[in-house]
Amino acid sequence: MNHDKYQLEADRKLLxxxxxxxxxxxxxKKIVQYSETNLKEFFNLGFGDKDDKTGEINxxxxxxxxxxxxxxxxxxxxxxxxxxxxxxxxIYIQGSTKVxxxxxxxxITNNLQEIRKDFNLYGLKEDKWVEFRLNTEYQxxxxxRKK
Amino acid sequence: xxxxxLNKRKTPIVVINKSLDKMADxxxxxxxxxxxxxxxxxxxxxxxxxxx
Numbered sequence: 215m216n217h218d219k220y221q222l223e224a225d226r227k228l229l230x231x232x233x234x235x236x237x238x239x240x241x242x243k244k245i246v247q248y249s250e251t252n253l254k255e256f257f258n259l260g261f262g263d264k265d266d267k268t269g270e271i272n273x274x275x276x277x278x279x280x281x282x283x284x285x286x287x288x289x290x291x292x293x294x295x296x297x298x299x300x301x302x303x304x305i306y307i308q309g310s311t312k313v314x315x316x317x318x319x320x321x322i323t324n325n326l327q328e329i330r331k332d333f334n335l336y337g338l339k340e341d342k343w344v345e346f347r348l349n350t351e352y353q354x355x356x357x358x359r360k361k
Numbered sequence: 362x363x364x365x366x367l368n369k370r371k372t373p374i375v376v377i378n379k380s381l382d383k384m385a386d387x388x389x390x391x392x393x394x395x396x397x398x399x400x401x402x403x404x405x406x407x408x409x410x411x412x413x
Contacts, residue, residue, distance in 0.1 A: 222373050225381035232381060247389045251397045256406075258397040260390030271389045291373040298372055304406065306397040332371070336407050338400065343407035354400060356407065 217287035220244075224292075228299045231292045232264070237279030244285065245271055246292045248305070256304045257296075261289055273310045286321040294332075297359040308338075308354035318355065323348060333357045 220233040231246040243264040248257045262273030279285075297303060309315035319337075322329060326348070329335055336343040337352030346355070388394055 219373060222375045223378040223381065224375045225385040226377055226379065227382075227385050228375070229385040230381045231375070232378070245384075245389065247384075249388055249390065249394055251394060251401055253401050256397070256401060258390065258393050260393050262390065273390055273393070288373075291371070294372040295375050306400065308393065308396060310393070334407075338404065341404055343404060354396075 218284050219288040219291050220284060222288065222292065222295070224295070228296055231295070233288055235277065235279050235281055235285050237277075237281040239277060239279045242277050242279055244288075246289055248296050248300075248303075251306070255300070255302050256306065257300075259289075259293070259305050259307045262310075282317070286317075290321065290325070293357070297333075301359050301361070303358070305357050306354060307357070315352070315354065319352060322346065322355065329357075331360075333359055 220235065222231050222233050224231045229248045233244050235242040235244055243266055245260075245262055245264045247260040249260060250257055260273060262271045263275050263277060264271055293305060296305070307318060309318055322335070326346075334357065335346040336356040337346045337350065338344075338354040338356070339350065339352055341353075343356060346352070
């Protein structure tokens, strides 16, 4: 992922990452959270906008700040930082809407060679995990760092 | 390290911000966690990977 990225800040456990998108709509705080699920070492990746005034998080908003490539590249880079610290973690990724899940798929597709070097990558199709393939729609994605 | 080299690094440089520690224990995306747990319960993990 050789795209430009925003500077990241994180908590000490590297579970929360924060950065500021800067674009046509101004400055927008973004939050990425890795939360452990009911299964040990199985994490959900949550991503959304943070309202600095209220502290509220919104993962459904469409910011249209004109920097989606840079934002996606920054979110992707958190996966590297997170899996450096938690190398056995499985990361579950699903957009808040079908459109957003498709956007994630496009991001994966555009960087597939690079991602495959470092991660095992699966797509959820008809309630089964299958190896990620191009031009296929998925309900969600699952990745784990290669050893 | 120059900016271009920094941008090519896969693992980003992350500034630790202790004020984010208090957010780490909160669930900020509860609907997503619910969905992930549901998928875990019904689908589980990739079978070929678990078989290795």
